[in-house]
Amino acid sequence: MASHVAKSYENLLGKLHGISDTQLKAHFTLYQGYVKKLNEIWEKLPKADKATANYSYGDYSELRRREPVPYNGTFLHELYFENLGANGDQCSPELKKALEASYGSWDGWIADLKAAANSSHGWAMTVFDPNTKTVRNDLVSSEHHVGLLVGAMPLVVLDCWEHAYFFDYQTKKADYLEAFFKNLSWKSVNERYAKAMK
Template sequence: MKHELPALPYDYNALEPHYDEQTVRLHHDAHHKAYVDGLNNAEAKLAEAREKGDFALVKHWERELAFHGSGHILHTLFWDNMKPAGGGPATGLVAEKIDQYFGSFETFKKQFSAAAVAVEGSGWTLLCYNPVFKKLEILTAEKHQNLTQWGVTPLLALDLWEHAYYLKYQNKRPAFVEAWWNLINWDDVNQRLAACLGK
């Protein structure tokens, strides 16, 4: 079954003024769709290789699968992690765990923002649950297909590729990061964490 571009959970202009309609439309309809199309193409090419028993290009298509698959997964999380009139301090279970592992929400926010601004080139900053260490961690993925913390579950994702913010914020990544804090859907983050903890 082919992967499909999921509809946004809100209107294109619903995240204004922090995230502009033009960028949301381009980011979702063009960039995210390109990942979905690339993922479907890679899976089709790998299926064809299996049928023919010809694996000469397996390295290429598996890299394409990793790149586009990761892009699709992380973008889907990115859209769901935001909502109109979102933001504010974390709530519920995630607020508890942030206090436990980072000391306070403000300390968490400072560390997450600093990590986001410091991502070299393009990439992501993620709040994740690590089931091995049984704790929350902030991780960065500068090449999202090479995220090597294999066991973690991403809970909150911030896209730092320039296509995510350049039309409105140009090269002012810190301003985009600061605006994004006004959009976080803590209900979504809490649901993801609760699933990780079996609650």
């Protein structure tokens, strides 16, 4: 099966505003843990007994059932780290238009994404939905794989798990959300949208 090598995001250290290096380093370690578990599952799956696969319990079944957690735990974290590191870039006119079409205005989009974040103890994100050809805010709560709708292509990925902000903000989640928007790399988001549009 496939295997995955954890990426380094040390380039973010010392570059973010309101998200400390201590916070980031702890988050990198957590991300690396998901990569490790994903590889562990991928290593065990080919050897697991398919004959005992069962809805109630089976080694193969349990590996399969948990696979989406470290899979999304790995790749959502990569999308998150990769959309940090703002460098003065702005939302592209095409994406801005799409966000305004979905939420009435730019502020309407921000307010909705914040509301999604406040509704989630997991992830909030803006996705391109190829089924409706619109952009939409989604939340993925409780587990990394619960709530990510079929075909959704993540554009803005916001980690709302407490581990993403507790060192810097404790329970002041609203302050973390402000920091996230300040650090959001529109260059990355614009590239994702352009890719989704192809």
